[in-house]
Amino acid sequence: MRKTLNIGLFGFGCVGFGLYEVLQKTPGLKANIKNICVKNPNKTREIAAENFTFNPDDLLNDPEINVIVELIDDADAAFEITKRALKSGKAVVSANKKMVAEHFEELLQLQRENNVPLLYEAACCASMPIIRNLEEYYDNDLLESIQGIVNGSTNYILTKTSRDKLSYEDALKEAQEKGFAESNPILDTGGFDAKYKLLILLAHSFGHIAKPDDLLNIGIDGLGGLELKYASEKGWKIKLVAQAFKHSDGNVGAFVLPKFVSPEDRLYNVDDVFNGVVTKTSFADEQFFVGRGAGAHPTASAVLSDISALTYDYKYEYKKISRGEEIALAEELDLNVFLRHEKLDAETLKPYFKKVSESYLNGEAGYITGTISFENLKKVQKDETLKKSFVLLDVIR
Ligand SMILES: NC(=O)c1ccc[n+]([C@@H]2O[C@H](COP(=O)([O-])OP(=O)(O)OC[C@H]3O[C@@H](n4cnc5c(N)ncnc54)[C@H](OP(=O)(O)O)[C@@H]3O)[C@@H](O)[C@H]2O)c1
Known part of the structure; x- marks a missing residue:
């Protein structure tokens, strides 16, 4: 039988409010928000003030709350919240890729020790159901590679420079004005955000847990006119691609690099803020996921799917990690x-x-x-x- 969930929600920004709206439109789901914790007491909110607290204990110490949904923009605070929640036996749903990537091993351990799940589908490509597919669907097939455009802001900037012939600076400015890029955009443009997502994909696809410093990330911030001209003369585009693949030496290659893509490549038409991921397996050949990689409702839809999965006690089994195969990062x-x-x-x-x-x-x-x-x-x-x-x-x- 499906469980009823009492949610303690951290964060009521873009995704938090998005989730609130999406839950209002999903009455069939046995999940309700019991309390919301935010940070700034002086902010005007979209809903009445009595719905909010500024004290995390009001959620974390409430025995009636059985799920913490963590949608804040501070990875360190998010880790503390997640740790406390798991230790007190509350399931957690998070959208925070930086937190998951930086603390993968500890988070895995905390789930095992406390026998409670942490789900984070929204942390990787927002609306695209990639993690659960890697966990469940690709368990029996021989996965050879996974590669994708996993960062919407850089894809928007690259689309603007190639399709609309904007300069890099103008494209970045436009992305910032539209809210797709932060005022300090280096996490996105330097390929760090893509790397956090790749670390999560790497664990769920090949069972290798790496730390952010282990993987090379080159972003789009150093791109210049010559390479854009080179791409345009050949009819190609430049995309920021995160990839992990089995190398002939048995190890796994993984990095984030700008890549030329030709019209034959499935990622060629993944433009603007969209994300796209191509998996390649030994028997199924290529499969292609495409969807919105950011935004309030698309991201909230993945959070909602995790919440729904918790009503039937779903948890990641980390099957590829549990197999205990020694897989190293390919350097040669x-x-x-x-x-x-x-x-x-x-x-x-x-x-x-x-x-x-x-x-x-x-x-x-x-x-x-x-x-x-x-x-x-x-x-x-x-x-x-x-x-x-x-x-x-x-x-x-
Ligand atoms: N936006 C997207 O499209 C998207 C896509 C995929 C994943 N994500 C991830 O989703 C998460 C939330 O992103 P967002 O865009 O919704 O951020 P946001 O709009 O900046 O909202 C952040 C929220 O977190 C709250 N907050 C910050 N520190 C807190 C703390 N210590 N305790 C309680 N509340 C705290 C803020 O409180 P105040 O309201 O009081 O300031 C705010 O409500 C991030 O991990 C992000 O990486 C976002």
């Missing part, structure tokens, strides 16, 4: 890349390549395309004296 990789650089650095950079396919110089800048080891790519990327930008052509497997 070769990639075909485009590297844009300053004219003066051309000869310094060529020796990093195993094979140079093309090189070009104009008045002040140039590019090299060719094959580079993952190790050398990371060395060049780390060198802050070099002005450069990498765009992936493909991974050699």
